Amino acid sequence: MSTILERRSLVRKPADQPDETRPFVDGKGKMQVYELGDHLFGRGEFEPGWKWSQHVKPIAGTDSCKAAHTGLILQGRMTVQMDDGSQVEYGPNDFFYMPPDHDAWVVGNERCVLVDVTGVAKYAKPH
Template sequence: MASIDSQNIGTPHETRPFRAHGHMDIVTLGDFTLGKGTFEPGWRWSDDVKPIVGTDSCQVRHTGICVSGSMTVRMDDGTEATVGPGDVMLIEPGHDAWVVGDEPCVLYDTGVAAYAKPQ
């Protein structure tokens, strides 16, 4: 039987605060999870999420789109890329990341079922 389920990201099922500098709003429908990350200026994964999850680098695979602001991602091997508005991204596990500039970076990400959850 067909079904439809929806939830507005403005009223998420869960909000996961970062140590400082932002939060991730989470909506989960069945086995699908979508997050809206608001990464404030000064946010850096190694400062704001690493203390929550306890891994040396981010071990989550991110797939999504940046809608505002910019973020630089550095893979564990040193490879770097910056994503900005309109950029669709695929970021494999093993990275650090930080906000570039004075504007919050807002990303929609489907790879966040376990993101920023205490381990």
């Protein structure tokens, strides 16, 4: 099928059928990646105790997360701290924008689940 036809076709992709799954270190979660037309979407599951600097940094090989994330928290809580020390805690039904150069961690004992619409292309992949 040509690219032009793909852009004009309806697409349905069940959440349990990602195009790619990127597991985090120590089984602390995963990023599921979905290709929809020209767009990538991510559904991240972050287990209690997950922290970017412990569970993704070894995969990415960078000092902090270099992706810019835009999306929505569906469940749980996550704190994001910029390299300059500023931080925000996000919770259910919060839309978010997280610029590059940050660390992040799950708050509390509940899994954090989110949808990311901008930062998935290189997230949790070797830099």
